[in-house]
Amino acid sequence: xxxxxxxxxxxxxxxxxxxxxxxxxxxxxxxxxxxxxxxxxxxxxxxxxxxxxxxxxxxxxxxxxxxxxxxxxxxxxxxxxxxxxxxxxxxxxxxxxxxxxxxxxxxxxxxxxxxxxxxxxxxxxxxxxxxxxxxxxxxxxxxxxxxxxxxxxxxxxxxxxxxxxxxxxxxxxxxxxxxxxxxxxxxxxxxxxxxxxxxxxxxxxxxxxxxxxxxxxxxxxxxxxxxxxxxxxxxxxxxxxxxxxxxxxxxxxxxxxxxxxxxxxxxxxxxxxxxxxxxxxxxxxxxxxxxxxxxxxxxxxxxxxxxxxxxxxxxxxxxxxxxxxxxxxxxxxxxxxxxxxxxxxxxxxxxxxxxxxxxxxxxxxxxxxxxxxxxxxxxxxxxxxxxxxxxxxxxxxxxxxxxxxxx
Amino acid sequence: xxxxxxxxxxxxxxxxxxxxxxxxxxxxxxxxxxxxxxxxxxxxxxxxxxxxxxxxxxxxxxxxxxxxxxxxxxxxxxxxxxxxxxxxxxxxxxxxxxxxxxxxxxxxxxxxxxxxxxxxxxxxxxxxxxxxxxxxxxxxxxxxxxxxxxxxxxxxxxxxxxxxxxxxxxxxxxxxxxxxxxxxxxxxxxxxxxxxxxxxxxxxxxxxxxxxxxxxxxxxxxxxxxxxxxxxxxxxxxxxxxxxxxxxxxxxxxxxxxxxxxxxxxxxxxxxxxxxxxxxxxxxxxxxxxxxxxxxxxxxxxxxxxxxxxxxxxxxxxxxxxxxxxxxxxxxxxxxxxxxxxxxxxxxxxxxxxxxxxxxxxxxxxxxxxxxxxxxxxxxxxxxxxxxx
Numbered sequence: 001x002x003x004x005x006x007x008x009x010x011x012x013x014x015x016x017x018x019x020x021x022x023x024x025x026x027x028x029x030x031x032x033x034x035x036x037x038x039x040x041x042x043x044x045x046x047x048x049x050x051x052x053x054x055x056x057x058x059x060x061x062x063x064x065x066x067x068x069x070x071x072x073x074x075x076x077x078x079x080x081x082x083x084x085x086x087x088x089x090x091x092x093x094x095x096x097x098x099x100x101x102x103x104x105x106x107x108x109x110x111x112x113x114x115x116x117x118x119x120x121x122x123x124x125x126x127x128x129x130x131x132x133x134x135x136x137x138x139x140x141x142x143x144x145x146x147x148x149x150x151x152x153x154x155x156x157x158x159x160x161x162x163x164x165x166x167x168x169x170x171x172x173x174x175x176x177x178x179x180x181x182x183x184x185x186x187x188x189x190x191x192x193x194x195x196x197x198x199x200x201x202x203x204x205x206x207x208x209x210x211x212x213x214x215x216x217x218x219x220x221x222x223x224x225x226x227x228x229x230x231x232x233x234x235x236x237x238x239x240x241x242x243x244x245x246x247x248x249x250x251x252x253x254x255x256x257x258x259x260x261x262x263x264x265x266x267x268x269x270x271x272x273x274x275x276x277x278x279x280x281x282x283x284x285x286x287x288x289x290x291x292x293x294x295x296x297x298x299x300x301x302x303x304x305x306x307x308x309x310x311x312x313x314x315x316x317x318x319x320x321x322x323x324x325x326x327x328x329x330x331x332x333x334x335x336x337x338x339x340x341x342x343x344x345x346x347x348x349x350x351x352x353x354x355x356x357x358x359x360x361x362x363x364x365x366x367x368x369x370x371x372x373x374x375x376x377x378x379x380x381x382x383x384x385x386x387x388x389x390x391x392x393x394x395x396x397x398x399x400x401x402x403x404x405x406x407x
Numbered sequence: 408x409x410x411x412x413x414x415x416x417x418x419x420x421x422x423x424x425x426x427x428x429x430x431x432x433x434x435x436x437x438x439x440x441x442x443x444x445x446x447x448x449x450x451x452x453x454x455x456x457x458x459x460x461x462x463x464x465x466x467x468x469x470x471x472x473x474x475x476x477x478x479x480x481x482x483x484x485x486x487x488x489x490x491x492x493x494x495x496x497x498x499x500x501x502x503x504x505x506x507x508x509x510x511x512x513x514x515x516x517x518x519x520x521x522x523x524x525x526x527x528x529x530x531x532x533x534x535x536x537x538x539x540x541x542x543x544x545x546x547x548x549x550x551x552x553x554x555x556x557x558x559x560x561x562x563x564x565x566x567x568x569x570x571x572x573x574x575x576x577x578x579x580x581x582x583x584x585x586x587x588x589x590x591x592x593x594x595x596x597x598x599x600x601x602x603x604x605x606x607x608x609x610x611x612x613x614x615x616x617x618x619x620x621x622x623x624x625x626x627x628x629x630x631x632x633x634x635x636x637x638x639x640x641x642x643x644x645x646x647x648x649x650x651x652x653x654x655x656x657x658x659x660x661x662x663x664x665x666x667x668x669x670x671x672x673x674x675x676x677x678x679x680x681x682x683x684x685x686x687x688x689x690x691x692x693x694x695x696x697x698x699x700x701x702x703x704x705x706x707x708x709x710x711x712x713x714x715x716x717x718x719x720x721x722x723x724x725x726x727x728x729x730x731x732x733x734x735x736x737x738x739x740x741x742x743x744x745x746x747x748x749x750x751x752x753x754x755x756x757x758x759x760x761x762x763x764x765x766x767x768x769x770x771x772x773x774x775x776x777x778x779x780x781x782x783x784x785x786x787x788x789x790x791x792x793x794x795x796x
Contacts, residue, residue: 075556075591076733094496096489099522101481105734134485141462142489144451145482151446153721158708158728179725191455193448204728 022062022388022395024118025164026344030211031255032297034348034389039407040363042377047393047404048090053081055111055399057162057342062087062390063119066138067404069397070126072112077104080112082126082136087390090404094140102130102149106160109384111399115208116164116386118172120189125172129161133174135192144192148174154181157204164208168235169217171195175224177205184209184224186238196238201228207253208295210261212273223261225254230263230271230280242279244271252291252305252344257298257317264291268305270320284320289313294386295344297352299366304352310339312354312364312371326371330360332378342384346394355383359398379403434468437461438475441490442483454486461490466498469530470509476523488526495530505534514542521551521774528554547588550775559589566601579605586614590776592732615732616770616778617671618691618748622647624661625679625687628654629753634686635710635724641688642714645747654685661690670732672706675752676765684756689767690749694782695741701779703748706734706768710753715739716746726755727762733776741771741779 026032039045054073061068065088071081078100084093104112106129117126123143126134131148149156157178165174172187182200187193203226210223212232221232221241230244248254249264256262259274260283268289271280289296291305298304303317306328314323329338340357347353351374352364359379365372381398388395393406440457444450461472472491476484498505513519514527528551531538539557547558566581579602586598586609599609612619627639640651653659664678675687703720705713708730712722720737754765771779 074553075593096492098485098488099481101485103735105729105731107729132485141493142458142486143455144448145444145485146448147482150481154723154725158725158730158734179728180723187448191448192451 020062020391021064021119021121022060022390023121024061024166025059025116025208025386026255026295026346027389029213029256030166030209031257032295032344032346032386033257033299034346036348036389036392037407038348038351038353038389038392038394039405040351040365041375042361042363042405043375045405045407047406049404050085050090050092050402052083052397052400052402053095054079054113056113056397057111057384057399058113058164058397059116059386060388060395060397060402061117061119061124062388062395063121063124063138066093067388067395067402068117068119068124068126069402070113070115070117070128072100072104072128077106077112078130080126080128080130080132080134082117082124082134082140084124084138084140085402087393087404090402096136096140096142098132098134098145100128100130100132101147102128102132103156103158104130105156105158110160110162112160114160114162118165118167120167120170123189125165125167125189127165127174129157131155131161131176133165133187133192135189146187146192148176148183148185152176152181152183154178155183156180159204162206162208166209166211166222168211168220168222171235173209173222173224173233173235175200175205175207175209177201177203177226179204184233184238186233186235195236198224198231198233198238200224200231201226203227203250205250207248207250210254210256212256212259212261223254223256225263226250229265230254230261242273244280249291251293252295255296255298255303257303260298260317262296262298262303262317264296264305266290268296268303268315268320270303270317283318286315286320286322288322289315289320293342294354297345297347299347299350299352302366304345304366306341306345306354310341310356312352314366314371324370326364326373328354328356328362328373330356330362330373330376330378332360337378344386346387346389348389348394353387353394355379355387355396357382357384359383361396434461434464434471434475438472438487441486442475442479444482444486445480454483458486458490462493464494466494466503466505469494470506470513473510473513473523473527474519476526477520479520484520484522491526491530495533499533505530507531507534517550522553524549525551525553547584552590552775555588555775556591556594559585559591559594562588563594563597563601570601570605575605579607583607611669612671613780613784614778615671615776616772616780618693618769618771618781619671620663620665621673621689621691622661623664623673623675623678623687623689624651624659625675626654626657626682626685627651627659627687628684629686629755630654630684632710632724632726632753632755634684635712635722635751635753637686639686639688641690641749642751645690645749647690654682670768671770672766672768674766676754676763681763681765683754683758685754687752687754687765688749689752690747691769692781693741693746693748693771695743695746696782697741697743699741699779701739701741702772702774702776703737703739704733704735704770704772705737705750706730706732707752707766708764709766710755711767712751713737714747714749716742717749724753726753727757727759727764730764730766730768732768733770
């Protein structure tokens with residue numbers, strides 16, 4: 001009994017710690033939804049602002065008391081930066097720089113530091129459009145370095161790459177897909193060596209892997225999305241668990257809630273994975289819910305997408321029936337802002353936090369029959385990165401700044 | 408209790424001593440281990456262990472580690488860079504002394520690795536910010552692109568001051584000096600604008616080393632992209648007098664084309680015809696006065712292969728994802744005398760307006776981006792009426 005209590009206690013601590021961190025793009029479970037409580041008025045809740053070097057579209061991650069993000073600088077965007085800030089004070093703890101080993105060319109809207117880093121709580125895995133993959137300990141010491149374009153020389157996209165890696169158990173899953181050489185690798189977090197490598201569809205793809213979290217890492221699967229469809233793999237072995245072959249978007253990534261995957265495919269399609277066979281069963285499809293660049297987000301019994309015209313659409317997660325739409329335009333003193341969104345939204349306590357490309361943040365209350373804009377704040381800088389949520393704080397980044405928003 | 412404290416202090420002293428004892432002789436095998444890292448994580452485990460020891464060493468190892476960057480592969484270079492940063496950060500935060508004299512000697516020797524020299528410069532500036540103003544003005548022609556860039560920026564600023572003071576002749580000379588040193592395109596564009604405002608002419612093709620005159624041939628079949636891997640006659644023989652049956656029975660024969668684009672862009676769709684689903688080849692001759700290693704830098708939105716003197720340098724199958732200066736960098740070696748550069752340029756069948764470009768831009772330069780010109784460029788230039796090779 002004592003042993004069982006001990007195990008339970010250790011488990012609870014683990015869960016609590018994991019819940020507090022935001023270790024990768026869209027958080028630990030890659031859903032973008034947090035159990036935290038965040039301020040709903042952004043302007044009054046900015047705790048600190050720090051300057052950042054170069055450029056960066058990668059989202060921050062939070063590991064313990066560290067906020068970690070990447071940037072790239074130099075005329076050719078070939079200087080890679082990994083920075084760690086104290087979550088409480090915003091003080092720079094350390095910065096490490098590296099030289100890109102792959103091609104750094106990107107569309108001007110993007111930059112080399114576009115993919116979001118990941119962490120297993122002990123290590124930081126920073127990935128760049130140039131396919132440089134850097135593993136550091138929490139003090140910034142290099143543990144290993146991979147150059148995936150150095151290894152696979154045609155693995156690059158002249159418009160830039162954006163897929164963010166995910167870590168499941170002791171494996172880091174990285175998706176590198178383009179018109180010339182496409183692959184996904186499962187990398188041993190300890191050594192940086194490949195556990196497995198899969199050939200992937202030869203077509204440009206900017207989506208990030210989705211984690212379907214199991215009761216323990218061995219039960220989790222990683223879902224790889226592409227223009228051909230979905231491929232769910234066992235993270236440790238790379239063995240394919242199931243596939244979906246109806247073709248998917250190559251920009252917004254699928255999300256998951258309660259065993260149902262909401263994938264940008266022919267608009268938005270819901271796939272139930274709670275079947276005995278373990279394969280996907282199509283539950284519904286809606287052409288009206290097709291997301292633009294931001295990935296969809298599912299909260300409670302609803303799923304939300306941001307369309308190309310800057311409209312937030314809410315639908316019933318059970319049947320895809322449209323519930324309401326909200327135009328995300330904000331009247332500022334000198335202009336009306338809205339329309340273009342790239343940052344994938346995050347959510348906490350029934351509120352969605354959205355940031356348009358002009359840098360205006362919107363807090364949407366989803367509790368009522370219709371969505372309601374609770375507050376807005378103009379950060380006055382282009383924002384394309386998805387924020388992080390940890391310990392009741394929101395971390396927002398632009399090219400030049402990182403902000404902490406909390407009560 | 409007292410015993411425990413003594414033991415703790417003793418252990419701490421031993422550990423501190425261990426890090427201090429890492430000397431140059433100890434560093435060599437660790438460097439060798441790190442420099443052995445290679446593709447797909449090979450050597451990572453050993454390199455990680457070596458790194459842990461190196462990163463604990465004192466600042467006296469920095470010159471050896473900088474020297475270790477010379478000739479290191481790009482992966483190993485990043486291990487060493489991180490170790491150098493860890494050591495120097497710790498030394499600076501603990502008010503320790505960096506071996507400034509040795510680091511500056513490394514920086515001064517331009518035979519060393521360019522990026523490592525830039526790192527040496529940053530160490531010196533971190534140690535004393537005044538080093539930036541002291542060192543940068545002498546780096547206008549430095550092999551390091553980053554050091555040179557800072558020096559060029561200062562000369563541009565000086566030219567602007569002179570221009571604003573209405574000293575136009577002086578400003579012209581200053582801008583010319585900056586132009587001759589500039590390698591990054593943003594600075595080149597700015598200087599071209601300044602000089603043209605002052606009535607000066609700027610020869611961008613010569614500055615960058617663009618190849619302006621090409622022999623072109625098309626169309627060979629690339630329906631469904633299958634022509635990318637087909638060895639058409641120009642890959643087997645370069646006989647500019649030959650004529651071949653091309654796609655759909657169309658005659659494919661070589662034609663000389665000289666571009667007048669100041670960025671050396673050869674528009675194949677305009678020079679020949681906007682064929683779709685077609686393969687073209689572009690060939691250029693380059694006269695070198697010696698055997699020499701070079702960079703061949705290509706920009707194209709099309710799928711391509713490049714050969715230097717019949718040796719394939721690289722091949723890439725990607726269509727319409729953008730084109731830019733120095734998009735692809737390849738290393739090759741020119742032999743003394745005549746050299747031939749051959750490019751296979753494939754166009755696909757996309758009908759979108761943005762998918763009609765069928766273009767190449769190629770230059771020959773050194774790793775800093777300094778143009779290497781064909782020995783007969785001047786005569787070609789006068790014969791062609793512009794640019795030349």
